[in-house]
Amino acid sequence: MPEQSWSDKRERQYKEIKSSQKKRGASTDRAEEIAARTVNKNRARSGEAKSASKSSTRGSSPQKRGGKRSGNRQGPGGPTKDQLYNEARKHNIKGRSSMTKKELENALGR
The missing domain is CATH 1.10.246 (Serum Albumin; Chain A, Domain 1)
Structure with a gap:
């Protein structure tokens, strides 16, 4: 108290x-x-x-x-291209450097 x-x-x-x-x-x-x-x-x-x-x-x-302002930095458009790229790198997806945001989403199965 x-x-x-x-x-x-x-x-x-x-x-x-x-x-x-x-x-x-x-x-x-x-x-x-x-x-x-x-x-x-x-x-x-x-x-x-x-x-x-x-x-x-x-x-x-x-x-x-209820925590709507806590730690979630993805925003209304979902994750950024950089966030998707980093995730693709973790999954070792080939050709990720030349992909668009939409292509990265598809490659990650989103």
Whole structure:
């Protein structure tokens, strides 16, 4: 419980998120960080925090977003040509250097 100014509701929320992250295999430190960030963002969105950034007050809540911004860098068009090329190199596909993105996708069976 990092913050003394949190309400009982926020304390329960923190404990629940931390517990959930631990069940998913996160380390204790990482689980505490995620829980604290989520609770603080929710406090900012509801006006409980003294200050809040624009990114904290706009957009969907962390619970609704559900990791949509995490690590996935493929974007709406799928993987980039470079990503496909690297995958083709791992699979040792011949002629990959002269292939287009579409040809790489076909060669990889996408």
